[in-house]
Amino acid sequence: MTNTPKNTPTPGTEILQEAYKIVNQDRQNTYGHPKDDYTKVINIYQTLTGKQLTLNEAILFMVSIKLARLRTNLEAGHLHHDTLLDTIGYLTCLNIINQTETETQ
Numbered sequence: 001m002t003n004t005p006k007n008t009p010t011p012g013t014e015i016l017q018e019a020y021k022i023v024n025q026d027r028q029n030t031y032g033h034p035k036d037d038y039t040k041v042i043n044i045y046q047t048l049t050g051k052q053l054t055l056n057e058a059i060l061f062m063v064s065i066k067l068a069r070l071r072t073n074l075e076a077g078h079l080h081h082d083t084l085l086d087t088i089g090y091l092t093c094l095n096i097i098n099q100t101e102t103e104t105q
Contacts, residue, residue: 015081019088023096027089034059034093035100059094063087 009017031037038058046052053061066087073079 015085015088019085019092022085023089023092027093033100034096038093038097055097056094059090059097062090063094066090 035055038055041058042053042055045058066083069080069083070087073083
């Protein structure tokens with residue numbers, strides 16, 4: 001274990017800053033609030049399958065896809081930065097939606 005000085009980012013954590021920027025700037029500008037975007041996903045999913053998902057389930061489904069890809073990556077002995085980044089982003093969207101729901105109750 002390495003000792004990282006206080007207030008110095010731990011190596012590898014810069015992906016968190018990258019995910020923050022994507023979710024709060026790039027993604028937000030392109031797709032809008034995650035609740036609006038994933039409501040569209042739910043509607044498409046229901047049209048295709050006849051089954052209804054909650055917002056949380058829709059995002060967790062996306063996370064499960066990324067986790068499957070991460071497993072494949074790890075089994076092959078490497079990690080894809082974009083897959084990690086997407087997983088963090090989806091989990092951030094999950095948190096945003098749940099924080100928004102909590103604040104409106």
